[in-house]
Structure formats: structure tokens, C-alpha cells
Amino acid sequence: MSLEYPRFAVVGHPNKGKSSIVSTLAHDESVQISNIPGTTTKQRAFPLRIDGKILYELYDTPGFQRARATLAWLKAEDISAHHRPDRVKKFIYEHRDDARFHDEVELLEPIMSGAGIIYVVDGSKPYGVEYEAEMEILRWTGQPSMALINLIDDSNYVDEWKMALGQYFRLVRLFNPMEANFSQHIALLESMAQLKEEWTSGVKESIDIFAKYQSQKIDDSANLIAKSTANALSYISSLPISSNEATDSEKSQVVENYKEKIRSIENTMHQKIAKIWKHSSLDSTIDTALFLEMDLFSKESESLFGLSKRDMLIAGVTSGALTGSGIDLMVGGSSFMLGSAIGAIAGGVGVMLGYNEISDMKVLGQKLGSKRVEVGPMQNRNFPYILLRRTIYYTQEIANRPHANRADIEIESLDISKKISLNDDEKRELEGIYKIFRRGGTPKSKVMKSYTLLIRQILSRYIES
Template identity: 45%
Template structure:
């Protein structure tokens, strides 16, 4: 099956390039508010695993549609002659310096490309559009009209009335805010334009849905790896017995926080790459706020669990630790370990000092001190990291490739935070987090990360559906 080809045409500066960027999922498409940015046709294949599903052509805008139509009308006596006259127009004026934009945009249509006619539904309808719509009708190619909303005003109904007279299908489609399912619905509408397109576009929809699931799986694994690295992270420094270890506390803490920030930023870039956002920009202020919030009281309240959830989770986690004490003494503690563990389950251990000088080997003191910062023992810490990761993932998946603004991550929502995770999933997560927290040397079983990724995939799927 050959891949369907669609030429995106219309008036200058009405969002044609934005439509192409969104449907091709390609951030390399040039988008500008300056009319005439697109001077030549550019072809953008939509590929999944190297296989082309469909091709979009970004075209220049009509410049002198009324003059072009007048030329054509003077040479076409009947409707049967119209397509041939359009072809004659392109052949006559190609490479002459006259009607450059019209020749450029009409050429792919006369080679069989379908028509995606784009208008701005936030601007009033005007008669000047009728000439270019009539020209497109003369080509005889299957066509669909897209009402793209660039501004805030709404003239959709008057546009519908006019467009319906020229195009078989009329759809409202905002290139900047179109959700994934909206894009799939548009592809299905394309299949109605030409019979031979139905099968390849139906197949393309299924492939894109499977591709979306695969990207979510990869994202879940990457977030799981990031979580494991951040939960088990610690930095250490050995000092001699003559030095005061407390004098290194501030510098080592700063190093620990910087490493946490680096791990989180690395995780974010990986998620953005998974969804083909390789040039995504974030404002420095927002990144700094997020970095500071990671260690601030406000961030715990926003991103972590509520107090009731935290107490319940802390008790469960502490009981798991305490049960280990009971087992270690053969049950003779009468489950006292589990009770004590429940009481202290949420304790944080940011600093630990291993006094090597207090340890003797063969009766000889080793000497010196090792200062350690981390890992974070607070049971809410993984949920802070996870909540931020869920929000970032949701923001990326909601984004279209037509958006060229700064990615904003400063609007915390309940649905994309750890608070929205159902209790049964939270319990499964806590079992994994407990095992990671109890890892002393910073290493962990890769199978544990895979298990965590499986849980996160379900959480992400539910979050994507809600947000």
C-alpha cells in the first residue's frame, strides 16, 4: 500500500505549518507569524519505526488567487476541462517568475496529493477566500477543510456555512492543542476522501496507537530507573581524624542536591526524546523553582502524599522493617519490632556518620571519619520525585509539535501528582520503595526496576486518561 499524500494549503499565515508539524510529529517544521515564511513545498513523512504512514506537504500560501482564477475561467468552457486548465496554468507559469506561490502549491495537487485546506476560525469569513477555494475545487482532488483556531474570537459557524459548499468534510482542528485522539480522528476522516486511502490510514491509526503504548512503556522504565537512582543516591567523603567532619557538611549537602537535580533533569530529557521533542526549551526560572522546590516544604505538600496517606504508608513501611527485626530474633520479640517500626517508619536520615575510628580490625583502630549525605530516608521522598515525573510526562504527552513556547512545569495538579495514585497501586509502590531505601551500597536489583516500571506504566496510563 502506498502512503497517502496530503498537501496543506490556504491563505498565508493561517496555521498551515502548525498543522503539518502536529500531524507529522516533527519539530523541524518552520513555524512563524511572518507571512511568506514557507516559500517552497516541503515534504514531511510521518514515520513509525522507519516506515512511512503518510506524507504531509507544507506549501506556500495563495497570493493572487483572483487573478489566477480569472486566467483559468478564460480557458475553461466546461467543468470537464477545469482540471486540465489548472494543469495548463502550472505548466505555463512554472519558472517564469509569475504566480510563483500558486504554481508551487498547485504542483503537488496535480500529481495526486489530497487537499487539506486550512483557515483561521478566529477571523471573520471574507469573499477573498472564495477564489482560492474555487481553484482548489477545479483541481478535482479529494479535499477536507480544517478550521484552525489561532486567536480567541469565534467565527466557526459562518466558516462552516461557506466551507461546506466547497469541501466534502469540514473539521475544527486546533493544531496547537489537539489531543492525540483528535489527531487519530482526523486521520480516519482522511480515509473517507479516497477509497484507496482507507486501508493504509486505518493501519496507520493502529500503528500510532501501538507506538503510543510503546513510548509509555519506555517512559515508565526510564522514570523507574531515575527513581531508583535518586532514592539510593548518596555522596561520601573521608576525612582524617584530625579534621572536623561537620566542616564539610554544607559542601557535601550541596553536592548531593546537585546530583539529585542532575538525575532528574537527565530523566526529563530522556522522556522528551522518547516523544521526539529534542529541542524542547524550559525557562531557567521554572527549572530553578523546581530544583529549589525539591528540597522545600512547599514541594512536599504539593507533590507528595497527604498527611493521612503518608501516615498510612509510613506505618506500612515501618512495619515491614520491624517485621525483619522480629524474624531476626526468632519471633521472641512478640512482634514488638513491627510496632516500633510503625512508629518510626517515616523518619528521615539525611546524614549518617560512620565513625571508622570506632571500628577495630584485629584490635587496631582504622582511624578517620567517613561523612555521608543521603540516601533520603523520608518515605515521602520517592512520591515527591514520582509526582513531579508524572506531571512532566503528562505535560509532554499533551503537547503537540506545533507548540514552540517554553514548556511550563509550574502548575501542579492533583491528577498528575502522587496523590492521585490509587491506594492499591501505592501499596505496591511502597514495597519497591522500601527495598530501595534499604539498599546501603547504592546498588539495586535490575529486576526490581523492571517491576517498578510495570507499576508505573499503569499509573501513567491512568494519568494520561484523566489529565
């Protein structure tokens, strides 16, 4: 039976990274991965499906267990090469219920049903003759095949593996499923297209669809980030009070309620981003204190993700008359000059006055008898950049992460400013938008469109497309 999409059986010795390769290439985190040999006991198909269309299908299979005995059975009858695939089919038929050859039957079945072969080896281990029985069996199937060298550890025996694999497989490629990026995935698909002429157009079409899908995920992420951060920055927390003045306890409570809501907005946003990039299992590992208990409102978060006072001045001087070098001259290394030097610059003054406080606190409703204390919208000039850069960092970590990588997301501590940077024009444009958010209310659609496009521009620098 002919299918509209190519299928590939990922096969090899136990514990060589077959399941990790399936997970990464299928963008499927449901593939079971373990360091314990023999975790995969049955063949299972994992399609890469985009908008309801299957681009290709990968079979995760058990590893070879009795390759030499299997090859001996195949060679027991003297047959010509063109009868070898039939001999393999006969082996499957006669050993389907034989527990000794369970794994061999499971891995050979999809191949003899038309799947191409992706043979996986660990290039960090020396080549051994015990692999030759496996490769010879695969050659007997007559199916198009390629080999992937996966470097699981630090040692490197790639050259000897290439020499051996090249004698059995048409194509040999290096591929690390734990680190593979979008470009490497596309390059591997282009190699897979060469295995069989009938697959070429289908795989090339899949590459085009896959690239558009990547771009769409960036768009979806930008839309989500724009809406969520706008909601957070415009949010107002309200608490009923009994007198005309809020007590210290009531003030503390309304501020904590305010912070907790914004934390919740950030956390929900991150969970939705994980779903966009098909990493939804990370939901359970990401809580409101993202990145190793680093709270959104902590000094550590401000230090890593916020802008410096110099950068805030650049962002605040919206007229564009003062450049970064001009601010350097004004600051001159002497902190006491800072206030007087920027005294005539309205934007800069606004930035410095709002650098640390969260928001104004207002008591409303005294005349109406329903008194309440309010906090919000966000007035801290640095906070929007902290929230945005945390989210950009998280998004690029999620987007560039292979699905075989199940480790927690951690900060590569030191220089976030270089890892997630904003140029001066972006800072100025963002500050103009954040000024509107600080007024409260629902931003106009034109403002949100500009904000979304700007976030998309920033995301595109850090996510491959």
C-alpha cells in the same frame, strides 16, 4: 508514480495555522512556526515515520497570494470540467519561473503530483468572499479534499465557515493544532481515510500503528522513570576527609554534592523523556531547577508534589490494617495526639521519623587510613513521592502536548494532588518498594519489574492511549 503511503498538502491563506497543523500531525517540532505572515516560502514535506515506516506525508506550503489572478488565468480558456486538472498543470508549467505566482506554484505542485488537500481557515475570523477564489482553484485540481477550521483567537465564526466550506469540500472538521490531543489526532486520521478509497486501508493501518507507538512510548517512559528514580534514591555521595570527624564545611560539601547529583539525574531523565515523545527541543529550556526555578529540594516542591503526613501514614502502614478513615480518627484534628496515637504502629512511626531528614551521614575508613564521609541512600520518606510526582507531571505534560506548542512547561499551580494523584493501594505498594531502595545497593529485577509496572499504571491514567 504510486506511493505506499498517502500524502496531503496543507494549504490556505497566509497565517491561518497551516504550519502548526503540519507540526502537530507529523509530530515534528522542526516545522517553522511564526505569527508573521509569509514565513513559509517553499513547499516542504514532513513524513510521520514510525520504526522506519512512513505512515503518511504532509506538505507545508506557502499561503495563497494571487488567488484571483490565478483563477482568472485558469478561466481564460473555455474548457470542460474533466480538462480542468490539465489546465492547472499548464498553469504550473508556464508560471514556474514567474515570481508573481511563486507561492501558487509551490502549493499546487504537490497537489497535482497526487497529494490530497487539507484546506485550513481561521474560524475566529469572519468568512469573506476573497476565500472563494482559493477554494475554486482547489476544486479545479480534481484532488480529494477536506477543510479544517482552526480557532486561533477567542471569536467564533464557525457556523458561517461551515456553510461556505461545505459547498467546496467533502469533509469539514474543527481542529486546533495547539490543543489537539491523541484522540482528536486519531479522529482526524479517520476522516482523512474517507477522502480517497485507495487510502482507506493504509490510513487505518497507520492508526493501528500509531496507537501501538503511543503505548510503546508510555512503556519506554515507565522504564526510564523506574531506573532513574531508583538510581537517585539509592545514590551515595562520598567525600574524602583528613580527620576522623568531618568538619562542618565537609558535611555541607558532601550534602551539596549529593543533592546536585540527584538534580542531575532528574534533569537527564526529563531530557530523555522529551526525546521519547519527540519534544527534544525542550532540552534547552529545561534545567535542573524545573518549573519556573522550583528546585527539587525546595519547600515549594515538597508542598506541591509531596504527600501530606496523613498520606505518608497510609503509605507507611504496610499491613493494611489501618485505613485512611482510621488515621483521620486518630489524628482527630489535634496535632498533640499524633505521636501517641501512632506509637504502636511501626510503619507509621518510621514514616514520621524520616519525614524531613534527607539521609544519614557516615564517616567510614578510619581504620584503613582512607577516611571519607558519605551521604545516602535517600532516607527522607517523602522525597521519593516528590521526585516521582514531579516526573509524572512533566511526562504527562510532554506526552499530551501537540508539537506545534512550543511554550515553556509551567505548573498550573494549585492542585497537583488532584492532577497527579495516587490511590492508597499505590501509596502502600510504592512505600514497600522505597523501603527496599533505602537499604542501598542494586534492587532485584523482580522489585524493578513491579516498580516499572506500577509507574506504567500511573502514567496510563494521565496519558491518552
